[in-house]
Amino acid sequence: MPAVSRAGNGRTVRHGSVSERRARQLKRRCCRRWYRVARCGAFAASILACAARVPEENSRPAPSRDAIESMASRVDYLLRDYAGVGQPGACVLVRHRGTRLYRACFGTADLERGEPADARTNFRLASVTKQLTAMAIIQLVEAGRLGYETTLAEIFRDFPAYGERITVRHLLTHTSGLIAYEDLLPEDQTQQVKDADVLRMMMEQDSTYFEPGSEFRYSNSGYAVLAMAIERVVGKRFAHVLAESIFEPLGMRHTVAYEAGVSTVYKRAFGYTRGAEGWELDDQSPTSAVLGDGGVYSSLEDLERWVQVVEERTPLVNLASLRQALSPAELNSGDTVGYGFGWYLDEYDGRARYRHSGSTRGFRNAVQRFPMEDLTIVFLSNRNEVSDTLVDAIADACLEAISYTSGSGAAG
Numbered sequence: 505m506p507a508v509s510r511a512g513n514g515r516t517v518r519h520g521s522v523s524e525r526r527a528r529q530l531k532r533r534c535c536r537r538w539y540r541v542a543r544c545g546a547f548a549a550s551i552l553a554c555a556a557r558v559p560e561e562n563s564r565p566a567p568s569r570d571a572i573e574s575m576a577s578r579v580d581y582l583l584r585d586y587a588g589v590g591q592p593g594a595c596v597l598v599r600h601r602g603t604r605l606y607r608a609c610f611g612t613a614d615l616e617r618g619e620p621a622d623a624r625t626n627f628r629l630a631s632v633t634k635q636l637t638a639m640a641i642i643q644l645v646e647a648g649r650l651g652y653e654t655t656l657a658e659i660f661r662d663f664p665a666y667g668e669r670i671t672v673r674h675l676l677t678h679t680s681g682l683i684a685y686e687d688l689l690p691e692d693q694t695q696q697v698k699d700a701d702v703l704r705m706m707m708e709q710d711s712t713y714f715e716p717g718s719e720f721r722y723s724n725s726g727y728a729v730l731a732m733a734i735e736r737v738v739g740k741r742f743a744h745v746l747a748e749s750i751f752e753p754l755g756m757r758h759t760v761a762y763e764a765g766v767s768t769v770y771k772r773a774f775g776y777t778r779g780a781e782g783w784e785l786d787d788q789s790p791t792s793a794v795l796g797d798g799g800v801y802s803s804l805e806d807l808e809r810w811v812q813v814v815e816e817r818t819p820l821v822n823l824a825s826l827r828q829a830l831s832p833a834e835l836n837s838g839d840t841v842g843y844g845f846g847w848y849l850d851e852y853d854g855r856a857r858y859r860h861s862g863s864t865r866g867f868r869n870a871v872q873r874f875p876m877e878d879l880t881i882v883f884l885s886n887r888n889e890v891s892d893t894l895v896d897a898i899a900d901a902c903l904e905a906i907s908y909t910s911g912s913g914a915a916g
Contacts, residue, residue: 567600567906575905576606582897586610592776592783592887593621595804598902599880602817605905607804613773613886615783626758626801627773627884628792630862632869633761633800634727636750636810638676638846640734640742642821642829643749645672649737652676659733663707670716672733675726676845677833681712682725686791696764696793699735699742702728720833720841724797731796742795743767754818756806761795769801773886775866786888789865798864804884807871811880814858814873830858852899861892870895877906 567575579596586594593611597604613621629636644650650659656667656675674680685702702725713721731742738745743761751759758770777786793799802810812818816826829845842849847858855874862869868890870883881902883895 567605571905572605575901576608578901579606579898580608582894582901583608583610586885586887589618589620590615590783592885593625593773594883594885594887594890595621595623595625595627596884596898597804597808597880597882599808599811599815600902600906601878602812602815604808605902607808609804613771615774615776616785619771621773621886622771623804624758625771625773625884626760626769626803626806627869627886628762628775628798628862628864628867629800629802629869629884630798630864630867631724632860632862632871633796633798635814635846635860635871636746636800637727637730637734637796638829639750639813639820640745641672641676641730642825642845644734644737646821646825650733656729656733659736660703660707664710666709666711670712672730673833674716675723675730675733677841677843678720678723678726679718679833679835679841680716680723680726681714681719681721682706682723682729683709683711683713684723685725685728685794689790693790696788696790698793699728699731699796702794703732715836717836719835720843724791724794727797728794729796734796746800750810750820751806753820754806754809754813756802756809759800759802759806759810761800763795764793771803772801773867773884775864775886775888777866777888783887786866792865798862804882807882807884811871811873811882815878815880852896853903855903861895872899874899874903877903879903879906 583594583596585591587610589612591611592615593609593613595609596606598606607623609621609623609625611621613619613625641650645652650672652673653671656663656670657665660667670680670682683706685697685705688705689697706725706729734745735742743763743766746761750756760767760769762769774785775787776783809818813820813826816823830847830849831844832840832849833843834840847860850857850859856876858873858875860871866886866888868885868888870892872881872895873879879902881899883898
């Protein structure tokens with residue numbers, strides 16, 4: 505399968521063989537559109553069905569050189585405003601059927617030093633971190649050291665009584681009802697808080713937004729508490745656990761849950777926001793030191809190793825555990841919500857999709873996975889203004905490319 509990379513000098517590099525045949529556009533779509541989050545009970549079955557059908561789709565001809573070149577040109581155009589010296593940058597990776605179709609970086613990682621962004625530049629992942637925190641929990645469950653139904657009161661013996669109703673599963677799926685720690689910070693807060701501070705704040709509360717398991721409400725508090733649960737169970741720092749159980753086994757050599765004064769970030773990208781007189785450094789906030797909900801830094805090169813776990817190409821946990829993480833959470837009522845363990849689960853243009861974005865001071869990131877198409881897209885950037893529309897436009901270009909094969913032009 506041909507692939508396209510953009511070298512730093514703008515030169516196009518192709519990899520792989522070129523197929524001379526084209527086929528009709530893939531007609532089969534994975535799932536019927538689900539109309540309400542609370543009515544998506546069949547979505548879990550559809551996700552598993554998609555996974556089972558991938559080998560059949562892989563028997564179809566690969567995208568042609570022309571299709572890939574067209575996709576690359578479209579993505580290049582979409583990211584034209586990120587290119588050049590003096591512009592905060594962006595990096596994009598596209599994988600199809602386990603092969604890299606496209607990898608490119610644009611702009612600058614560190615405006616003060618003039619360092620360009622490249623595939624080894626490490627961006628703060630923000631909430632994309634949650635899938636890594638969730639994976640560490642899954643590993644502990646597989647090892648028998650923790651259970652999804654283990655409660656906060658069982659992990660932290662001095663946790664208030666309301667913790668008896670909150671389970672690890674509730675934390676993973678944002679159904680715990682924990683109070684948002686951001687709302688508990690004073691308006692004039694300048695000192696950075698850490699995961700331990702979040703746990704302390706939760707232990708000072710005596711109630712939740714709702715009965716645990718009854719609703720979905722996205723919760724950074726839940727993932728900070730999960731990080732502390734990991735520390736309590738393992739007896740090591742959360743950052744060390746991630747490195748030992750995920751980053752090192754996968755060869756993610758420079759990925760780090762960053763702790764100021766403890767660790768460093770290799771080839772670090774700094775965050776920026778557009779000011780009245782140009783780009784301004786805007787890299788840290790009072791919540792930037794919380795690790796479990798968003799404190800990991802990683803690069804396009806390292807994340808390509810991580811997404812192979814989600815693609816079911818690199819085993820890190822049992823397949824059943826991975827697929828459970830990519831299944832919708834069930835509420836007390838029996839209804840389901842479109843979130844698993846660190847992943848949103850939805851449809852895009854009638855196609856099943858796993859996704860998560862990461863948004864924080866100076867950074868906007870996204871990972872999207874289309875299981876039926878066996879397509880994975882990673883987007884990293886160090887500026888505040890990226891929209892979901894841009895990432896979806898990149899996905900459109902990729903989906904169109906893989907829907908054409910060599911030989912024919914239009915879809916059938």
